[in-house]
Amino acid sequence: MNKKIISIAIDGPAGAGKSTIAKSISSKLGILYLDTGAMYRAVALKANRENIDTKNKDELSKLVKSIDIKVIYSHGEQKVYLDGEDVTAHIRTPEVSLGASNVATVPDVRIKMVELQREIASDNSVVMDGRDIGTYVLPKADVKIFLTADVKERAKRRYSEQVLKGVTNITLEAVLEDIEYRDKNDSSREFAPLSKASDAIEIDTTNMKIEEVVNTILEYVNNYV
Ligand code: DC
Numbered sequence: 001m002n003k004k005i006i007s008i009a010i011d012g013p014a015g016a017g018k019s020t021i022a023k024s025i026s027s028k029l030g031i032l033y034l035d036t037g038a039m040y041r042a043v044a045l046k047a048n049r050e051n052i053d054t055k056n057k058d059e060l061s062k063l064v065k066s067i068d069i070k071v072i073y074s075h076g077e078q079k080v081y082l083d084g085e086d087v088t089a090h091i092r093t094p095e096v097s098l099g100a101s102n103v104a105t106v107p108d109v110r111i112k113m114v115e116l117q118r119e120i121a122s123d124n125s126v127v128m129d130g131r132d133i134g135t136y137v138l139p140k141a142d143v144k145i146f147l148t149a150d151v152k153e154r155a156k157r158r159y160s161e162q163v164l165k166g167v168t169n170i171t172l173e174a175v176l177e178d179i180e181y182r183d184k185n186d187s188s189r190e191f192a193p194l195s196k197a198s199d200a201i202e203i204d205t206t207n208m209k210i211e212e213v214v215n216t217i218l219e220y221v222n223n224y225v
Contacts, residue, residue: 006031006125007140008221009133012147013183013194014097015154017205017213018129021147024214026127027076029221034071034120035078036130036137037100039113041091042069042082044099054102061108069116094170094178101182104131105189114192131186134197143220144200147213153206155179 008031010022019035026033044054046067052059070081079088090096103109110132117137120126130137134144149157155176162170186194196202201220205213 004225005121005123006142006221006225007121007138008127008217009138009141009144009197009200010127010129010147010217011131011133011135011145011194011196011200013131013151013154013186014179015151015158016147016149017157017210018147020210021205021213021217022127022129024210025217025221028214028218029125029127031125031127032073032120033078034117034126034128036113036117036128036133038078038080038088038091039069039071039116040100040104040109041096042080042087043067043103043109043113044096045087045091046082047103048095048099054099057106060103060106064106064109064112067112069113071116071120094174097178098181101185105185105191107191110192131194132192134200135195136192139197142224143217144197145217145220146196146200146202148202148204149206151179151183152176 008025010018012018022033043064047054047060047063050063052063054060068083072079072081079086080091081087114137117128121128121138128138134141134146155172158179159170159172159175203213203216
């Protein structure tokens with residue numbers, strides 16, 4: 001008998017814990033994890049490399065027509081390829097974060113990325129994280145989670161993450177500013193903005209440990225399956 005394909009949508013603002021939690025859930029359930037933000041980041045990287053302003057909607061619509069983005073899984077890790085090059089290690093800079101939030105406001109960019117995201121979910125069980133997964137990409141997802149956390153706590157998490165990676169030229173204030181900019185930009189765009197689906201379960205992770213959040217979500221998943 002074929003196993004049923006399940007989809008879990010995890011949305012929320014930057015720093016709410018989406019990727020850490022989604023990764024843990026995917027490994028516990030043995031299903032794919034798709035970080036959709038990485039795809040918008042790859043578009044922003046290409047724009048930066050080609051000196052295209054990430055706020056120039058017409059140029060971005062043109063750029064995305066010929067872009068080749070692929071998501072590949074290697075030893076359980078997601079790798080993002082841009083025009084044949086593995087750019088996974090190049091898409092986490094503050095410049096790319098900001099650019100990703102800008103390119104993500106362009107409908108042509110979103111349409112192309114969403115097509116790829118739906119394709120992956122159509123033949124795999126998946127936990128997908130992003131901003132519009134429960135509302136737009138997978139409106140029929142089996143379990144929808146909306147993660148939030150206080151903005152200062154989110155900035156602290158992102159800052160510590162960067163420091164742990166050895167990044168030294170950042171300040172907590174700059175990270176907070178970046179997150180506040182992206183929160184506003186991602187929530188106020190017209191096409192598929194960051195918002196909680198009416199049937200999503202909201203979890204405020206401000207004072208929760210990762211394991212607690214993961215277990216809470218797994219309970220919802222187990223109740224569903
Ligand atoms: O999750 P992230 O921080 O890697 O995402 C980078 C940007 O990409 C984010 O600021 C908004 C955009 N994004 C989006 O609009 N929709 C998604 N499903 C995922 C990310």
